[in-house]
Amino acid sequence: MSKRVPDFSKLRMNVSGRVLDPNDSAYESARQALIWNKRKPSRFPDVLVRPESVEDVASAVRFAKHNGLQVGIRSGGHSWTASFMRDGGVLLDMSAFDKLHIDATAKTATVGPAVKGAKLIEKLGELGLFFPAGHCDTVALGGYLLQGGFGWHSRRRGPACASVRSAQVVTADGEIVHVDAEHNADLFWAMRGAGPGFFGVVTEFELELYDRPPVLRFTAHAYHFELMDEIFPWLANTLPELSPDLECSALAKTDPETGKLSIQMRGVVLAESEDAATAALGVIDDCPMRKRAYARNHNLPITFAQLYSGMDKNYPPDMRIALDNAWSDARPDDLLPGIHAAVESMPNSPPTHFMLQPWGRSPNLRDMAFSFEANIFMIASTGWYDPADDDLHQGWVTDSMRRLEPKSLGIKLGDENLASRPARFMSPANFARLKRIRQAWDPAGLFHTYMALPDES
Known part of the structure; x- marks a missing residue:
């Protein structure tokens, strides 16, 4: 028929x-x-x-x-x-919904879902304010806030969705409702963390803003690949020492300068003073391997425009992209076999990399659908140009994280690969609650849900 x-x-x-x-x-x-x-x-x-x-x-x-x-x-x-x-x-x-209004006195911003996080950071910076927007300047706030939102200074501020005060939502009945902690509270709970499985259309967010720390600094070390087994565990084990103002990572990737596989260790800190920035970056700048670095730039002034430009180099607009990720609380040494398997099978494409990042859990996390963090975050990311190589690159990110599944707690939405590798992205209790709320607000399943779901049995 x-x-x-x-x-x-x-x-x-x-x-x-x-x-x-x-x-x-x-x-x-x-x-x-x-x-x-x-x-x-x-x-x-x-x-x-x-x-x-x-x-x-x-x-x-x-x-x-x-x-x-x-x-x-x-x-x-x-x-x-x-x-x-x-x-x-x-x-x-929703690209026409790009309204951006800042109330500097109240420290709030009203934004449409199409507003880019980089634009918000720029406008707030002119007023001495800040919001933990995404790491890439092409990331709009709508999907970013719904899925949780890990961006600049999120180790200090928590996932960006925790800083959403309220929103305007169109429901499955076509009704326009206001949601916050007191009005339609169950929908507000679900909205902060449901990601692509949210059962409504957010047309406006009200955000809580923060004073912008005045000092932004950057550190970068480059090491020969042979040091990976020292650097990755060492960096992961520094988590208890890391300032929440510091975001750092180590990437196994091809060095564009040498054309050889390398380990790139990086740190970005947003701090209240020069001394605080120096102390936060000192964990990386004084690492035991520093004398063996073949390139080292430490505690350099940087702007958000420069940070975004650096991120853009990993994802050119004419490139094909695939990603997958994992949260883990495993001992760093226990992760090395899976990381080795990922890196040693990595496609030969310059943007391709495997990243390890010490993260930790946000203190005093608010009650909301978002509920998944861990000590270590890992991501496999690749980019290529030839459609004939789709299976090679997609297979690499999927297989890399599949090998690490025994040591993984689940994934972060936003970089998900659910269609190829279903994985848990929310605590079981929160996911069960989310399903109950969806049944109440969208019983007929009007809104598409996740591309695939893990077996929760």
């Missing part, structure tokens, strides 16, 4: 923004433009809608419900798997 095609003319009448279905000549170019990297999945929504107002969003949701269509939401398109892009249904492109 052929599929019934809804009458999209009614949707066009009720939505002021762009509405494209596959019969429109602009549909395919618009569909591909919604995806951040060059790897475009063969998934085709029934209709692409670019709402321009919250009323447009509500109208589109009601249309979907009336016509038995599911709904996907795209904020900035940075999801490397394009989890928002599904076959069939309505895809809401």
